[in-house]
Amino acid sequence: MYALKGNIVHAPKFGEVEITENGFITIDDGRIEGIYPKLPDGFSGIHVIDYSDKLILQSFCDMHLHAPQYPMLGMGLDLPLLEWLKTYTFKTEAAFSDNEYAKRVYARLAKELVDSGTTRVCMFSSVHTDATVLLMNELEKAGITGYVGKVNMDRNSDPCIQETTEQSMRETLRWLNGCDVFTKIKPMLTPRFTPSCTNELLEWIGSLAKERNLPIQSHLSENLAEMDWVKELHPDCEQYWESYAKYGLFGERTIMAHCVHCDDREIAALKSNKVTVAHCPDSNINLASGIAPIRKMIECGVSVALGSDIAGGAHLSMTEVIASAIRASKMKRIQSEWQTEFLSVAEGYYLGTTAGAKFFGFKDGFASGDMFHAVVIDDSNMCNAKEMSVMERFERSIYLAKKEDIVAVYSDGIKIK
Amino acid sequence: MYALKGNIVHAPKFGEVEITENGFITIDDGRIEGIYPKLPDGFSGIHVIDYSDKLILQSFCDMHLHAPQYPMLGMGLDLPLLEWLKTYTFKTEAAFSDNEYAKRVYARLAKELVDSGTTRVCMFSSVHTDATVLLMNELEKAGITGYVGKVNMDRNSDPCIQETTEQSMRETLRWLNGCDVFTKIKPMLTPRFTPSCTNELLEWIGSLAKERNLPIQSHLSENLAEMDWVKELHPDCEQYWESYAKYGLFGERTIMAHCVHCDDREIAALKSNKVTVAHCPDSNINLASGIAPIRKMIECGVSVALGSDIAGGAHLSMTEVIASAIRASKMKRIQSEWQTEFLSVAEGYYLGTTAGAKFFGFKDGFASGDMFHAVVIDDSNMCNAKEMSVMERFERSIYLAKKEDIVAVYSDGIKIK
Numbered sequence: 001m002y003a004l005k006g007n008i009v010h011a012p013k014f015g016e017v018e019i020t021e022n023g024f025i026t027i028d029d030g031r032i033e034g035i036y037p038k039l040p041d042g043f044s045g046i047h048v049i050d051y052s053d054k055l056i057l058q059s060f061c062d063m064h065l066h067a068p069q070y071p072m073l074g075m076g077l078d079l080p081l082l083e084w085l086k087t088y089t090f091k092t093e094a095a096f097s098d099n100e101y102a103k104r105v106y107a108r109l110a111k112e113l114v115d116s117g118t119t120r121v122c123m124f125s126s127v128h129t130d131a132t133v134l135l136m137n138e139l140e141k142a143g144i145t146g147y148v149g150k151v152n153m154d155r156n157s158d159p160c161i162q163e164t165t166e167q168s169m170r171e172t173l174r175w176l177n178g179c180d181v182f183t184k185i186k187p188m189l190t191p192r193f194t195p196s197c198t199n200e201l202l203e204w205i206g207s208l209a210k211e212r213n214l215p216i217q218s219h220l221s222e223n224l225a226e227m228d229w230v231k232e233l234h235p236d237c238e239q240y241w242e243s244y245a246k247y248g249l250f251g252e253r254t255i256m257a258h259c260v261h262c263d264d265r266e267i268a269a270l271k272s273n274k275v276t277v278a279h280c281p282d283s284n285i286n287l288a289s290g291i292a293p294i295r296k297m298i299e300c301g302v303s304v305a306l307g308s309d310i311a312g313g314a315h316l317s318m319t320e321v322i323a324s325a326i327r328a329s330k331m332k333r334i335q336s337e338w339q340t341e342f343l344s345v346a347e348g349y350y351l352g353t354t355a356g357a358k359f360f361g362f363k364d365g366f367a368s369g370d371m372f373h374a375v376v377i378d379d380s381n382m383c384n385a386k387e388m389s390v391m392e393r394f395e396r397s398i399y400l401a402k403k404e405d406i407v408a409v410y411s412d413g414i415k416i417k
Numbered sequence: 418m419y420a421l422k423g424n425i426v427h428a429p430k431f432g433e434v435e436i437t438e439n440g441f442i443t444i445d446d447g448r449i450e451g452i453y454p455k456l457p458d459g460f461s462g463i464h465v466i467d468y469s470d471k472l473i474l475q476s477f478c479d480m481h482l483h484a485p486q487y488p489m490l491g492m493g494l495d496l497p498l499l500e501w502l503k504t505y506t507f508k509t510e511a512a513f514s515d516n517e518y519a520k521r522v523y524a525r526l527a528k529e530l531v532d533s534g535t536t537r538v539c540m541f542s543s544v545h546t547d548a549t550v551l552l553m554n555e556l557e558k559a560g561i562t563g564y565v566g567k568v569n570m571d572r573n574s575d576p577c578i579q580e581t582t583e584q585s586m587r588e589t590l591r592w593l594n595g596c597d598v599f600t601k602i603k604p605m606l607t608p609r610f611t612p613s614c615t616n617e618l619l620e621w622i623g624s625l626a627k628e629r630n631l632p633i634q635s636h637l638s639e640n641l642a643e644m645d646w647v648k649e650l651h652p653d654c655e656q657y658w659e660s661y662a663k664y665g666l667f668g669e670r671t672i673m674a675h676c677v678h679c680d681d682r683e684i685a686a687l688k689s690n691k692v693t694v695a696h697c698p699d700s701n702i703n704l705a706s707g708i709a710p711i712r713k714m715i716e717c718g719v720s721v722a723l724g725s726d727i728a729g730g731a732h733l734s735m736t737e738v739i740a741s742a743i744r745a746s747k748m749k750r751i752q753s754e755w756q757t758e759f760l761s762v763a764e765g766y767y768l769g770t771t772a773g774a775k776f777f778g779f780k781d782g783f784a785s786g787d788m789f790h791a792v793v794i795d796d797s798n799m800c801n802a803k804e805m806s807v808m809e810r811f812e813r814s815i816y817l818a819k820k821e822d823i824v825a826v827y828s829d830g831i832k833i834k
Contacts, residue, residue, distance in 0.1 A: 070800055071800050071802040071803040072803070073799075073800060073816075073817065074816035074817040075809045075812050075816075076809075076812075077743075077812070077816070078761050078762060092803060095802075095803060101802065105800065105802045108802075109800075285744045285748060285751075286747065288747040288750050288751060289751075290751050291748070291751060330702050330703065330705040331702060331748045334702075334705060334706075335748075335751070338705070342705060344495050345494070345495060383488050383490060383525055383526075385488040385518065385521065385522045385525075386512060388492070392493075395491065395492050395493075396490070396492050397491075398491075399490075399491035399492075399494070399731040400490065400491040400731065
């Protein structure tokens with residue numbers, strides 16, 4: 001058992017942060033035991049790691065990102081989605097047929113995730129089975145938890161990366177066999193998106209998900225051209241989400257990224273099917289896709305969390321993604337003639353931490369009994385000229401903290417940075 | 418005479434970058450002599466600083482920022498403009514009555530500007546004369562060039578910071594007397610904005626500008642509530658800009674920040690009066706003010722450059738402001754149902770460099786005869802797994818470069834970092 005001492009800031013509810021100044025958070029066997037303004041007498045002997053005046057925050061959950069797009073971070077962003085995929089992205093992903101290359105890139109990605117304070121992920125790999133296992137291995141070694149998926153795509157892609165239907169099925173099974181060795185990183189079925197999977201493949205993935213009780217991740221209603229394309233491919237589906245739902249790919253263990261153009265009917269479907277939305281504001285703006293109506297979704301009771309969506313997103317750091325979500329919500333406010341409320345910093349923080357953690361079975365904020373996931377932020381290198389409250393310093397950290405300011409990271413109760 | 422060797426990327430025209438790979442830029446007496454793929458024979462003896470494979474870019478121009486708001490960077494951004502001014506900003510600025518405090522904060526700000534590659538500024542100080550001179554001194558010592566203004570405000574402010582009309586005039590003259598010692602940082606008249614200056618004061622500032630041939634900076638049409646307020650205060654003016662124009666504060670040597678809600682008539686007035694617009698996208702979004710129609714302005718021939726507008730903006734780094742301008746333009750594209758073109762990376766770079774430099778009398782890009790202002794970017798700490806062109810590396814630097822990646826900065830021909 002041990003304790004961390006510092007200014008503890010967590011988000012037990014959407015829109016509310018709880019601050020314990022110069023407080024203690026106690027950890028027992030990797031799990032949070034409690035938060036205290038003063039260490040109770042019974043704990044007087046335990047090891048206390050004193051972070052003094054620093055900020056102790058929940059670590060971040062990145063609910064949607066593409067590992068094989070990491071080498072193109074910050075590039076190609078003058079292109080719209082479908083063109084960007086064809087001329088840039090597929091070629092970048094194709095390079096992951098080389099295992100040595102994959103290992104080198106993924107080791108670097110895992111390190112940068114840890115350095116940035118992201119300890120829980122839902123991540124797309126590429127179609128390559130071996131590279132996917134290598135990715136899972138690098139994440140697990142680095143101490144990151146969550147889900148990774150080998151991508152399935154058997155149509156409408158670039159020949160350099162497209163699978164046959166048979167190959168996609170066979171390789172998915174081979175990949176799942178290789179996942180047993182991992183304890184913190186688990187497999188997630190990953191049909192890329194409706195246009196890149198035949199009906200036969202989607203149906204097979206749906207059966208497999210049911211048979212093995214596996215979670216699912218994909219993309220939904222990101223871009224208007226993409227939505228028109230889905231309508232052509234699935235004339236029987238009134239809306240995009242139905243192309244997943246009819247194959248059992250739209251339920252409680254599903255993450256759907258983007259959901260930019262969901263109307264009331266599609267939002268109601270997200271809610272009634274208990275799907276979690278991964279809102280990816282940086283990517284949606286970079287690719288000029290649109291701004292997801294997440295205020296409406298949240299008010300309707302849909303679970304919304306955040307994703308960096310690298311490399312449509314140009315920021316791996318989830319503090320930057322939270323700030324991006326806040327800015328996107330302000331754009332939405334402007335767009336709606338100031339009728340829609342923007343996200344407060346407290347709300348953005350909740351979406352980047354607690355909201356994602358719930359998908360992995362965590363409770364709210366730093367909750368007793370949950371595995372301990374946290375970052376320690378040292379803001380002493382920022383301009384500290386004026387008197388500031390912990391709340392102000394917390395807000396500033398969301399807007400300004402760089403990975404250099406994140407001086408410690410805990411994942412599953414273990415210090416990994 | 419000396420030369421820099423590296424990958425030279427500059428923006429001689431809006432939307433075009435010229436790249437000279439492994440080229441040379443020669444500097445004679447602080448001024449650019451030329452750019453060469455190979456060093457001509459006549460220059461064979463000169464000192465060459467070899468930046469090998471690094472990127473040599475134009476340094477950045479920040480055409481609108483508030484120095485005394487630096488201590489509140491990244492804070493208070495859940496508030497709208499007028500409330501944010503009253504409850505947060507004026508109090509932060511009031512602290513600059515303390516000269517020791519001012520010196521400490523401004524030395525830090527000057528260093529961070531240099532570290533971020535900003536070498537030319539148009540900057541607001543506070544109302545405080547002594548602190549303004551201290552600010553100019555710190556900027557000059559750090560090697561930064563441009564304009565700084567003591568703020569005038571004699572109504573509608575917080576008592577902690579408001580001047581009387583007489584005091585504002587007297588202190589402005591005292592400040593101007595103190596400016597003679599500076600060679601790189603020059604004074605710029607700075608009526609805060611129409612609501613905080615009486616007509617008497619605006620008239621006096623207009624006469625002074627004319628008499629001493631001084632440049633002027635202020636705010637225009639940032640926020641709808643502000644615009645209504647100006648209408649009440651100046652019922653004789655059909656539009657906001659006229660409240661400046663009638664006092665001679667709206668001409669070729671004027672910077673107007675924001676211009677978010679300018680309609681066609683106001684845009685035509687900006688054009689015909691040759692006013693330069695400082696577009697501040699990060700700030701305009703943080704304060705949910707709106708998105709300035711800069712594509713339209715540029716098409717109409719208005720001069721548009723960029724400002725960080727700290728601390729409405731949360732980023733001092735102009736690479737982040739350029740990326741913010743690109744994102745804001747993509748929002749504008751979304752808002753206009755994909756009818757408005759977004760800013761390409763090349764266009765954003767032009768706005769953050771050449772467009773601002775022109776206000777200071779510079780020509781286009783790295784032009785022969787202009788004083789040399791440049792940054793050297795080392796992107797070797799980024800993920801360099803795949804083959805990349807210099808154009809791709811340039812784009813990535815705009816999106817991702819941190820001050821740590823800016824390894825050298827030249828201002829007025831002198832290496833200042």
